[in-house]
Amino acid sequence: MTLAPRASGLETHNNKLERSLRRVQQEVLRMGTLVEQSFRLSHQCLFEQHIEATQKIAVLEKQIDQYYRQIEAECATLMTLQAPVAQDSRLLSAIMQLVRDLERIGDCAEDLTEMAIKLMKYPTPEILSEIALMSEHAQLMLATSLVALADLDPSAGARVKEYDDIVDDAYDRLYHAIAFQKDVPGVVEPILLLGLIIRHLERMADHATNISQRVTYIVTGKRN
Amino acid sequence: MATIDFLLGLAVGLGVYVGQQYRFKSQLKKTLNSYATNFNGEISLPLHSLLRRELNNLDLQRQKLEKDRQNWQELIEQAPIGYLQVNAENQLLGCNQTAKDLLKIDPRRSLRIRLLLELVRSYDLDILIETTRKSQLPQTKEWIYYYTRYVSPQDSESQINSYEPSQRTVESIALKGYGFPLSNQQVGIFLENRQPLLELSQSRERTFSDLTHELRTPLTSISLVAENLLRRLQNPERRWVEQMLQETNRLIELVQEWLDLTQLQAAPDRTLKYETIEIYDLIQSVWQTLEPIAKRKNVALFYHGDRQLTVAGDRSRLIQVFLNLLDNAIKHNPPQKDIKVQVSLYQSDTTVEQIKIEVIDSGRGFNASDLPYIFERLYRGDKSRMRKKEDNIASSDGSGLGLAIVEQIVQAHGGAVSANNHPQFGGAWLEILLPVTKPEKT
Numbered sequence: 199m200t201l202a203p204r205a206s207g208l209e210t211h212n213n214k215l216e217r218s219l220r221r222v223q224q225e226v227l228r229m230g231t232l233v234e235q236s237f238r239l240s241h242q243c244l245f246e247q248h249i250e251a252t253q254k255i256a257v258l259e260k261q262i263d264q265y266y267r268q269i270e271a272e273c274a275t276l277m278t279l280q281a282p283v284a285q286d287s288r289l290l291s292a293i294m295q296l297v298r299d300l301e302r303i304g305d306c307a308e309d310l311t312e313m314a315i316k317l318m319k320y321p322t323p324e325i326l327s328e329i330a331l332m333s334e335h336a337q338l339m340l341a342t343s344l345v346a347l348a349d350l351d352p353s354a355g356a357r358v359k360e361y362d363d364i365v366d367d368a369y370d371r372l373y374h375a376i377a378f379q380k381d382v383p384g385v386v387e388p389i390l391l392l393g394l395i396i397r398h399l400e401r402m403a404d405h406a407t408n409i410s411q412r413v414t415y416i417v418t419g420k421r422n
Numbered sequence: 423m424a425t426i427d428f429l430l431g432l433a434v435g436l437g438v439y440v441g442q443q444y445r446f447k448s449q450l451k452k453t454l455n456s457y458a459t460n461f462n463g464e465i466s467l468p469l470h471s472l473l474r475r476e477l478n479n480l481d482l483q484r485q486k487l488e489k490d491r492q493n494w495q496e497l498i499e500q501a502p503i504g505y506l507q508v509n510a511e512n513q514l515l516g517c518n519q520t521a522k523d524l525l526k527i528d529p530r531r532s533l534r535i536r537l538l539l540e541l542v543r544s545y546d547l548d549i550l551i552e553t554t555r556k557s558q559l560p561q562t563k564e565w566i567y568y569y570t571r572y573v574s575p576q577d578s579e580s581q582i583n584s585y586e587p588s589q590r591t592v593e594s595i596a597l598k599g600y601g602f603p604l605s606n607q608q609v610g611i612f613l614e615n616r617q618p619l620l621e622l623s624q625s626r627e628r629t630f631s632d633l634t635h636e637l638r639t640p641l642t643s644i645s646l647v648a649e650n651l652l653r654r655l656q657n658p659e660r661r662w663v664e665q666m667l668q669e670t671n672r673l674i675e676l677v678q679e680w681l682d683l684t685q686l687q688a689a690p691d692r693t694l695k696y697e698t699i700e701i702y703d704l705i706q707s708v709w710q711t712l713e714p715i716a717k718r719k720n721v722a723l724f725y726h727g728d729r730q731l732t733v734a735g736d737r738s739r740l741i742q743v744f745l746n747l748l749d750n751a752i753k754h755n756p757p758q759k760d761i762k763v764q765v766s767l768y769q770s771d772t773t774v775e776q777i778k779i780e781v782i783d784s785g786r787g788f789n790a791s792d793l794p795y796i797f798e799r800l801y802r803g804d805k806s807r808m809r810k811k812e813d814n815i816a817s818s819d820g821s822g823l824g825l826a827i828v829e830q831i832v833q834a835h836g837g838a839v840s841a842n843n844h845p846q847f848g849g850a851w852l853e854i855l856l857p858v859t860k861p862e863k864t
Contacts, residue, residue, distance in 0.1 A: 217511075220537070224512060227539040234543060238568055238592060334591040341543075341570035348540030349531065357573045 215280045219289065222272050226293055226300075229265040230344045232258055233300045233307075237337055237402070240307035244314040244395070245330040252311045262304040269297050288419060292412040296347070299405040299412075303340065306398045306405075313391050313398075320388040325375055329396060332368045335361055336403040343409040355414035358407050365403040372396050504613030506538075508551060510606060514538040524597060524613050526569045547599060551609050554601030561601040564616065569593045596620045631684045634677045641677065645670040679823045683799070686830045694736040694834060696860050701765050701779065702729040704737070708744040712752060719757045723748075727765035733777055734860045739831045746824040747781045747852055754785035754850060762847075768855060775858040776837070782851045787843035796841055799826045832856065 236258045243251035273294045276282065282290060339361045346354030376392050415421050447469055454476060467475070498505050504521030508514055513535050522529070525542045539548060546565035554561045571591050596616040604610050648667040655663060702725060709716070709723050716723070733740075751761045761783050768778035788796060795801045800822040825841070832839045837856040844851035 220511065224537055224539055227537065227543065228545065228548060231539070231543040231545040231548070234570065235545060235568070238570070241592075337570050338572060338591050341572040344543060345531075345572050345574070348537070354573075361573070 215276070215282060215286065218272075218276055218280065219282075219286060222269060222276070222290075222293060225265060225269050225272070226297060227344070227348060229262060229269065229297060229300055230347070232262050232265070233304045234337075234340060234344065236262070236304050236307040237340060240310040240314070241330070241333050241337065243311045244317075244333065245326065247318065249315070249318075252315060255308050255311050259304055259308050262301060266297050266301045270294055285416065285419075288416050292416045296409050296412045299408045303402050303405050306402045310395060310398055313395055317388060317391045317395075320384075323388060323392060325372065325392065328368070328372060328375075329392070329399070332365060332372065332396065332399050335365050335368070336399050336406060339365070339403055339406040340409075343406045343413070346410050346413045350413065350417055352414045352417040355407075355411045358410040362403055362407040365400060369396055369400040504615075505610065506613070507604070507608060507610045508538050509608050510555075512538050512548070512551065514541060515608070521613055524595065524615055525567065526593070528574060530574060547611070550599045550601045551611065554603055554609050554611075555607060558603045560603070562598065563601070564596070564598045567595050567597050569595070627684070631681065634680045634684075638674070638677050638681075641670060641674045645674060676823065679827060680799075683823060683827055683830055686827075686834055694739065696734050697737060698732050698734055699737055699740060700730070700732050701777070702731070704740060705744055705748075705763055708741055708748055711745065712748055715749075716752050719752060719755065721752055721755050721757065722760050724760050724762050725765070726762065728767075731765055731767070731777055733856045733858055735835050735856065736831075739834075743828050743831050743854070744781075746828050750824060751781055751783040751785075751850065755783045756785060759784035776855050777858055779854045779856070780851065781854075782844050782847055783849040784847055785849045787848055787850050788841065790843075793841060797825050797829045797839070799823060801826075836860075 236255050239248070239251040239255050239258070242248040243255075273290045277287070277290055339358050342354055342358050342361070345351070346358075373393070373396060376389060376396070379389070382389065411421075450469060450473070454472060499518045501518060502520060504518065504524045506514060506517035506521045506525075514537070515535065517525075517527070521527075525544070525547075527541050531541065538551070544565075544567055546563060546567070550561060550563045553563075569592070571593075596619075598614040598616050600612040600614070602610045602612075645667060648663055648670060651663050652660060652667065705723075705725065748761065755761055761781070764778075764780040764782070766778050768776040792801075829839050832854055835856055837854060839852065839854045842851045842853070843849070
């Protein structure tokens with residue numbers, strides 16, 4: 199008889215933790231959709247000349263920042279007050295890292311739109327269509343990582359890594375194509391911008407890879 | 423002695439038993455009476471038959487309800503409109519096939535009860551659900567849903583490597599959602615596919631502006647040829663060509679206005695050059711341009727209000743607004759009557775300071791049936807009104823675009839325009855609200 203209240207106390211404690219975890223997970227997913235959206239907007243701004251994207255992205259960026267801070271604080275509170283163990287603890291610590299990756303992708307997207315606006319003054323470079331493909335790949339990687347996070351699927355890490363290799367190769371190839379042009383007329387700005395753009399896209403792809411690998415860590419407890 | 427005691431005891435026992443039975447039965451009857459739907463106490467059947475009858479009834483009803491429920495569920499599943507339902511924690515309880523198609527929910531992912539956001543990464547849908555739950559009122563929202571392709575575990579190795587650029591990574595679909603609050607903090611959402619509608623209206627707009635674009639060049643050359651001809655001809659041929667020239671110029675203007683309108687709509691605030699404008703000066707200068715027509719009809723303009731009031735706006739565009747409005751007003755004004763322009767500061771509940779400009783003529787006003795449509799492109803109201811227009815040979819429009827242009831320009835300035843018949847004077851009554859300062863970009 200004396201055990202029962204303790205057991206039920208444990209039960210409610212567990213339930214409470216579970217509910218809190220679910221809430222945090224939902225917040226992370228919300229933040230993920232926002233980051234995905236700003237990535238998409240930067241893509242539209244770069245390759246489809248949607249100038250309005252800049253304004254929309256500024257608003258999104260504020261929201262993303264807010265989620266970032268809120269989720270981090272919530273995770274810290276849960277870690278200290280609820281003392282989670284095993285997968286729950288891994289989930290929380292991975293989420294704290296993962297939101298930073300997400301936030302960085304959002305920052306990069308904002309930078310990309312600024313560069314896109316600067317690039318609009320110049321005639322469209324031929325190489326832009328290849329960069330668009332690279333950006334699409336990076337978006338696909340982010341989407342795969344976010345699905346993996348929702349499904350807690352440890353196998354996604356490897357798949358995303360494969361795409362990361364494709365993006366890295368594209369980066370090398372494009373860098374070569376941009377850097378070793380000869381007899382370039384006019385100012386250097388468009389070339390500089392293209393270099394920065396592919397650099398940013400490569401960073402974004404890296405962050406997406408990190409996210410999927412953190413998901414693998416949550417489930418298996420192994421880092422690779 | 424013992425026998426009497428025994429019988430007495432038996433009698434008391436039986437009495438208690440019968441009494442309890444009686445009480446039990448009457449209680450049962452009462453319960454049956456209060457719960458049963460079609461029970462009437464007059465049927466003198468044994469109680470247990472009544473009970474069985476009632477239970478049978480209830481069972482039938484239950485089966486019928488169950489069947490009804492199944493039918494409804496089947497109907498929702500087959501509905502051409504998407505439906506999904508989430509619980510208080512935003513977990514997806516169920517959705518029909520159309521919703522799965524619209525939101526591109528991967529059938530390979532497990533459909534155990536899980537967060538909606540895990541399956542559909544749409545912030546707008548999430549917001550619609552939250553606002554519906556918070557307000558406990560039906561809500562609607564329109565948005566464009568983007569779906570980014572991803573690599574699922576079931577995709578085979580070869581598929582990854584043979585990724586073709588022709589396969590689109592990001593797809594978009596225009597959706598309209600209707601949220602309804604349900605019991606227990608649940609929310610139901612209907613989803614409507616607006617993509618075909620959107621594409622249709624876009625293609626219509628495109629066709630029309632392509633057409634006008636194509637018309638401009640030949641029309642200009644026709645008008646040039648006509649001008650040249652005019653110099654070499656004598657009457658009566660000269661009069662015919664004159665008329666031809668007039669009509670051609672009218673067409674050119676229509677085309678130009680249409681192109682202007684399309685441009686304004688495509689990029690409302692980018693084409694505006696803001697400056698501070700005194701409204702009184704602006705209206706006076708517009709009136710001076712219209713003076714010849716006004717004099718012919720003996721129409722005067724009366725300006726009421728503070729002459730110092732200013733707004734921030736694009737001068738040439740606002741001139742166009744008042745040209746169109748005052749020109750219309752003169753046309754529909756009976757001779758020797760006045761046109762009133764009233765300007766005042768407008769106090770609204772919003773923090774933005776606004777100026778209200780009213781243009782009122784003394785004509786017969788709009789037809790009530792035309793009122794909802796007069797700002798639409800190429801809308802022609804009452805035919806008799808149109809006939810009158812044709813009398814004005816020097817009129818600049820009659821294209822049916824005048825008010826559409828007015829609305830588009832005012833909206834680009836962050837303002838609003840409305841049309842009515844003035845309750846006191848009876849004439850057409852156009853009200854324009856303009857923000858005093860340039861609106862902040864949101």
